[in-house]
Amino acid sequence: MNGSIPGHSRSRMTSRSAATSTLFPEIYAVLTILPLFFRVVNLLRRYDGDRHIGIHPRWLARRFRRAITSSMEESLDARAPQRAEQVALHRDLADLVERLSGSGDRSDPLVEATLACVEAALCTWRASTAPGTPPDRERLDEASHAVRAASVALRFATADRRADRPADEGRPHRTNSSPDVSATPGSPGRTPQSHLEGKMERSEKVDIVIVGGGMAGLAVAAELSASRAADVVVLEAGPDGDREHYRWSADEPTAMRQWLDPTSDPHFWRPYATDGVSYAGISGLRRRMGGRSLYWHGVTLPIENWALESWPVGVTHDLTAEWLGGPSLYHRVSEELTKWSGYDITDPPGTGRRIAFGDYEFGPVPQAVVSRADGRWQAYSPLGQWKDGGKPRLVPDCRVLGVIISDGRAVGVRAETESGITEFRADRVVLAGGTVENSRLAIQALTEVGWLTEPRLPGLVDKVVHGFNANFDLARLSPELADAAREHSYGITACASGLRSNTFLALHVNPHGTAVLDAWVMGEQIAGEAAYVEARPAPAWPWPTSVVAGLSDIDEKLRHAQQTELQRLWSQFLDAAGADRQPLAFAPEFGSPDLQELLLAPKDATGPTEARTYSFQLGSEQHEGGTTPFGTLLDDDHQFHGVPGMYAAGPSTFPRSGAANPALTILALAKRLAHRLS
Ligand SMILES: Cc1cc2nc3c(=O)[nH]c(=O)nc-3n(C[C@H](O)[C@H](O)[C@H](O)COP(=O)(O)OP(=O)(O)OC[C@H]3O[C@@H](n4cnc5c(N)ncnc54)[C@H](O)[C@@H]3O)c2cc1C
Numbered sequence: 001m002n003g004s005i006p007g008h009s010r011s012r013m014t015s016r017s018a019a020t021s022t023l024f025p026e027i028y029a030v031l032t033i034l035p036l037f038f039r040v041v042n043l044l045r046r047y048d049g050d051r052h053i054g055i056h057p058r059w060l061a062r063r064f065r066r067a068i069t070s071s072m073e074e075s076l077d078a079r080a081p082q083r084a085e086q087v088a089l090h091r092d093l094a095d096l097v098e099r100l101s102g103s104g105d106r107s108d109p110l111v112e113a114t115l116a117c118v119e120a121a122l123c124t125w126r127a128s129t130a131p132g133t134p135p136d137r138e139r140l141d142e143a144s145h146a147v148r149a150a151s152v153a154l155r156f157a158t159a160d161r162r163a164d165r166p167a168d169e170g171r172p173h174r175t176n177s178s179p180d181v182s183a184t185p186g187s188p189g190r191t192p193q194s195h196l197e198g199k200m201e202r203s204e205k206v207d208i209v210i211v212g213g214g215m216a217g218l219a220v221a222a223e224l225s226a227s228r229a230a231d232v233v234v235l236e237a238g239p240d241g242d243r244e245h246y247r248w249s250a251d252e253p254t255a256m257r258q259w260l261d262p263t264s265d266p267h268f269w270r271p272y273a274t275d276g277v278s279y280a281g282i283s284g285l286r287r288r289m290g291g292r293s294l295y296w297h298g299v300t301l302p303i304e305n306w307a308l309e310s311w312p313v314g315v316t317h318d319l320t321a322e323w324l325g326g327p328s329l330y331h332r333v334s335e336e337l338t339k340w341s342g343y344d345i346t347d348p349p350g351t352g353r354r355i356a357f358g359d360y361e362f363g364p365v366p367q368a369v370v371s372r373a374d375g376r377w378q379a380y381s382p383l384g385q386w387k388d389g390g391k392p393r394l395v396p397d398c399r400v401l402g403v404i405i406s407d408g409r410a411v412g413v414r415a416e417t418e419s420g421i422t423e424f425r426a427d428r429v430v431l432a433g434g435t436v437e438n439s440r441l442a443i444q445a446l447t448e449v450g451w452l453t454e455p456r457l458p459g460l461v462d463k464v465v466h467g468f469n470a471n472f473d474l475a476r477l478s479p480e481l482a483d484a485a486r487e488h489s490y491g492i493t494a495c496a497s498g499l500r501s502n503t504f505l506a507l508h509v510n511p512h513g514t515a516v517l518d519a520w521v522m523g524e525q526i527a528g529e530a531a532y533v534e535a536r537p538a539p540a541w542p543w544p545t546s547v548v549a550g551l552s553d554i555d556e557k558l559r560h561a562q563q564t565e566l567q568r569l570w571s572q573f574l575d576a577a578g579a580d581r582q583p584l585a586f587a588p589e590f591g592s593p594d595l596q597e598l599l600l601a602p603k604d605a606t607g608p609t610e611a612r613t614y615s616f617q618l619g620s621e622q623h624e625g626g627t628t629p630f631g632t633l634l635d636d637d638h639q640f641h642g643v644p645g646m647y648a649a650g651p652s653t654f655p656r657s658g659a660a661n662p663a664l665t666i667l668a669l670a671k672r673l674a675h676r677l678s
Contacts, residue, residue: 201420207231208677209413209426210392211400211441213238214291216650216666217432218382221392223674225385230678232392233424235415237433238267238287240396243387245294245378252375259295260596271545272436272533274619277591278549283619285434289396290383292434292622298369298379300337300345300664302330306497307524307658314636319668324675329668337368337667340380355484355491355505358572362491362505368663382667398422401541403429403445403646410445410645414541428645428677435460435624435652439533440545442628442640442648447537451642456534457627459527460547461657464501464555465616466562467520468570468584469598471605474515477577481507485515494659499561500524502659503569516602519569521562524659525618526554527626549618551590559590559615570611584613591617623662625651638673649673 208224210217213236221234246265247255254264262268262282270284286292308316323329334346345366355362371377386394397418404412404423412425431438439457446452474482485507495501501523510516525531530552535543551559563586570584592598598614628648633640638653640646649670651662 201422203423203425205425206233207426208233208428208430209424210234210430210432210649211413212236212291212431212433212437212650213289213383213394213396214285214432214434214650215293215296215382215663216670217430218290218293218385219667219670220430220432220649220674220677221394222382222385223671224678225391227674227678233426234392234394235398235400235413235424236289236291236394236396237399238269238289238291238396240289240394243290243294243381243383245381248372248376248378256600260599271542272440273544273546275546275548276550277593277617279436279547279617279619279624281591281593281595281617281620283617283622283624285437289394290381293379293381293383296379296622296663298341298367298663299661300334300366300368301492301502301660303654303656303658303660303665304494304497306500307656307660310656312630312636312655315630315669315672318672319665323672329671330664332671333664333667334366337380340384341368341370343367343369353484353487353489353491355481355489355507357478357481357576360493360503360505360569360572362493362503365490365492365504367490382670399542400433400441403431403441403643405445405448405643408449408643410643428647430647430649430673430677431628431652432649434650435627436533436545436547438648438650438652439627440535440542442633442646443533443535443545444541444543445646446640446642449642455537455543456532457633458529458532459626459629460531460533460549460624461525461527461626462549462618463522463616463621463623463657463659464525464551464558464562465520465522465621466559466566466586466613467518467615468566468611468613469516469518469602470581470611471510471602471607471609472515472517472577472579473608474509474513476579477515481577482515485509495521495523495565499565500558500659501562501565503565505569510603510605512604512606514602514605514607516605517573518602519566519573521565522621522659522661523558523562524657525558526552527629527656528552531618533627547619551618566613579608582610584611586613587615590615591620595620623651623657625654625657625662628652629655631655637676638669647673647677 207230210221210232213221213234217234217236221232224230224232242249246258250258258265260282262284265286267286267288268284269287270279272279274280274283286295288294302320305320308320311319319329321328323332326332327335331346338345343366345368353364368380369377395417398415399417400413400415401421402414403410404414404425410429411427412423413429415422415424431441433441439460443452443455443457447455474485477485486509488506488508490506491504493503493505495503499521501521503519503521506516506518508516531549533545533547535545537543563584567584570581574581592614595614595616598612601612602609628634628640630636630638630653632655633642634648634653635641638647638649640648650666651657653669654662654665
């Protein structure tokens with residue numbers, strides 16, 4: 001960003017051979033941005049001074065000039081692409097423009113000015129995405145701040161119009177030209193959102209606020225209702241709709257699309273940018289009351305002892321040995337799920353078919369599901385507890401922007417609803433928004449109290465998963481395997497402990513009558529510093545959040561061991577099936593870009609096929625966790641060491657995740673947390 005624009009630009013242009021691809025964006029940037037820039041400056045001049053805006057217009061103008069010039073400069077720079085952030089920024093911008101255009105009087109010069117600012121920022125973004133112009137982080141920061149400044153200006157404008165009061169009341173007082181709305185680490189009592197006060201519409205007091213109405217949040221709330229201990233409210237960013245599991249309400253093709261092409265699901269939500277392929281694709285939240293408890297597949301496995309050894313002794317004891325002088329938490333939850341589903345989750349090997357070949361023996365997968373005659377099924381959701389109404393109160397369409405801190409402790413949250421900003425004051429705040437949103441909220445709060453030196457939380461893990469599928473002639477399979485396919489069998493076996501993985505195997509018959517074998521190995525990713533959630537401090541909540549993830553050396557070892565294990569399984573299955581096929585061939589890169597096609601291909605096969613291998617990109621297994629773990633961040637009461645009164649629920653709290661799927665542990669820990677809160 002240093003140096004004169006032309007000099008900087010030319011030197012870069014001559015140093016690169018692809019001059020033609022960089023010339024176009026320069027012209028593009030100048031032509032599209034400059035007229036808008038002058039329009040913004042002219043409008044702002046008419047409002048010079050602090051009279052109406054609350055942010056000094058000269059500051060805004062300066063800010064935009066810098067954003068625009070740096071955009072021009074950086075449009076010629078081919079450093080590290082940040083495509084995902086661009087997309088996130090574009091979405092924010094589009095959102096803002098939409099809100100602006102619906103925000104009332106366009107003839108109001110202030111709204112007009114703000115709109116122009118946004119348009120300028122949009123142009124900045126567009127210029128940066130023209131061919132051959134990968135942007136870099138600083139340029140994106142500039143554009144992002146510009147948008148946020150425009151957003152703040154709009155808030156003041158709309159608050160002024162709505163409020164029947166003197167112009168200065170309810171608005172932060174500023175005496176200099178800088179809009180000091182950023183977080184102030186270590187300044188108890190002052191929240192970084194004071195600039196939102198102009199838009200504050202409501203404030204209410206409860207005992208406990210739960211952020212997120214998904215698997216973890218609802219499970220905690222459900223337990224609290226049983227204890228009747230407190231006035232509890234669950235704030236969920238998404239709507240409260242039909243409350244049905246997606247496999248119950250949609251037919252098979254629609255459900256498969258919602259899983260593997262989640263953009264077809266209106267509830268799909270990824271409120272963070274991603275770096276590369278990890279945490280992209282099918283990875284994301286489902287923003288609706290119920291969250292991913294309306295999407296999960298019901299597999300309920302306890303975390304293995306070899307992983308729990310890294311957990312605090314007290315928590316492990318409660319999960320596996322005994323809790324409050326009675327059965328362990330795992331046992332209690334398994335019993336409840338057994339009662340709900342009618343399937344004995346406490347002793348799955350005692351129920352159902354086993355699949356055996358070579359030296360493999362697969363027992364039934366414990367699943368908290370119920371099915372109906374037409375083949376549709378649903379997995380357990382704690383949301384079922386509210387089917388006849390009841391408590392605690394669920395508040396849909398309410399996104400929590402940040403945790404309010406006073407005197408170093410959590411005293412509530414500030415949330416955005418369709419009608420404006422609402423403060424929920426509470427003695428205790430439970431973060432249950434999924435691992436990445438939990439991390440963002442924690443980073444904001446921990447930064448404010450000065451507990452974090454960098455606004456990032458490491459330790460992010462998902463699962464390492466490889467698999468393959470292939471079609472077989474049903475008539476040529478051994479009778480045992482053919483029967484297993486006809487019965488649509490689903491089995492699991494634990495790998496040798498060094499592999500930190502489970503192997504799953506599913507056999508069924510496709511609509512064309514061919515047998516389908518699908519086998520996959522799911523193993524533990526080890527937490528480290530290299531995979532993290534980062535939230536960049538910004539003038540307004542929510543801070544822009546990004547996920548950085550990849551496989552470490554130790555994960556790479558696991559990956560190759562999994563491939564060897566699958567190769568072994570494949571050859572033993574072929575022996576048992578009396579078939580002769582090629583050995584498995586794995587792609588060199590991790591994370592199949594064509595996962596959807598690979599997983600759907602067996603459905604359409606009309607005869608035997610060679611095996612197709614696949615691996616799930618990090619994040620797509622939806623087992624993300626590990627960023628707010630017991631021990632380093634949480635005490636044994638699930639409470640943040642750095643912010644008393646703030647708690648966390650869900651897989652973000654796992655110090656190690658093992659090979660197991662997380663839901664059983666999420667539900668078990670929800671019981672424990674609810675007991676601590678009541
Ligand atoms: C297709 C699929 C199959 C799966 N199968 C299994 C399985 O068989 N076994 C298993 O153990 N796991 C499975 N999982 C994973 C499991 O569903 C998740 O681990 C679990 O739901 C995570 O629970 P959570 O409460 O942390 O997150 P979620 O259930 O995603 O809930 C988070 C909720 O918080 C809301 N929220 C987020 N931020 C905010 C905010 N700022 N303000 C207000 N609300 C907010 C979200 O909208 C969401 O509703 C599966 C997942 C998917 C998608």
